[in-house]
Amino acid sequence: MAKSKKFEKIINIKNKKASFQFEFIDTYTCGMVLKGTEIKSIRESKISLTEAFCVFLRGELYVRQMHIAPYSMAANYNHAAIRDRKLLLSKKELEKLETKSQEKGLSIIPVRIFINDRGLAKMEIALGRGKKLHDKRHDLKEKDAKRELQRMALD
Template sequence: MAEKNERAIKVVAENRKARFNYAIDDTIEVGIALTGTEVKSIRNGKTTIAESYADARGSEIWLINANIPEYLQANRFNHEPKRPRKLLLHRKQINKLIGAVEREGMTLIPLKLYFNERGRAKLQLALAKGKKLHDKRETEKKRDWSREKGRLLRSRG
């Protein structure tokens, strides 16, 4: 029997600082409304989502400040690199996220931008709460201790 050619999930951009700066409560996979040149530019892999966030405008959720650079071969039909991009969610999901942001003071942070198995651009969005300075220090201490513990165990064994 012939095997299917399955595509793996290809992570294009990752927000590595998000897990350090925010206490992540819940994650959700959302789609993004993109133009053709944006998709081609994302496939090139120069996209950054490190300083971006999602915001509710009306009854929609938008990705703000994500940098998708211009596609070099697109000439005059190119896109604006930092334009707001609409996130595609179901109405119930939108209401849940808007409620959490307004009532509980949470923030919507993008964690990963990737292409799924079908080749669609997806964004992993996190519902998070900002960490205080002492929480960040505590996280760093735990990480350092786990590294040190690993070194000690390796040197003994």
């Protein structure tokens, strides 16, 4: 029997701006088509999701503007830092997302990247609607109120 690999380092890279700028309606977990040097860079946490967004091309879902830094140990066979990367979802989920993303004001945003217990890189994407300025202010007030309650509880 083969021994199962345990990954000691937990990789969980979040897009913090996404929750502030968008109201999430639905979330999905999907796989990604990556090259060898890309997964090695992800395991070193050298990835940025701040400007990334998802788009449909020929009926398939791709993530654009996701920056994965080139792997430092690779010599000739390194990957391009910014390129379109295919996301893996079932046909049913793809059809549902495509119809909903064509509605006005809805977009698909990458929320976080993590490595599951089998060692595969997964991306969590969300169908979201952009927040208005007053929505953002309301969220900040709630956040401050929670912080104050935690301070009072500690005292």
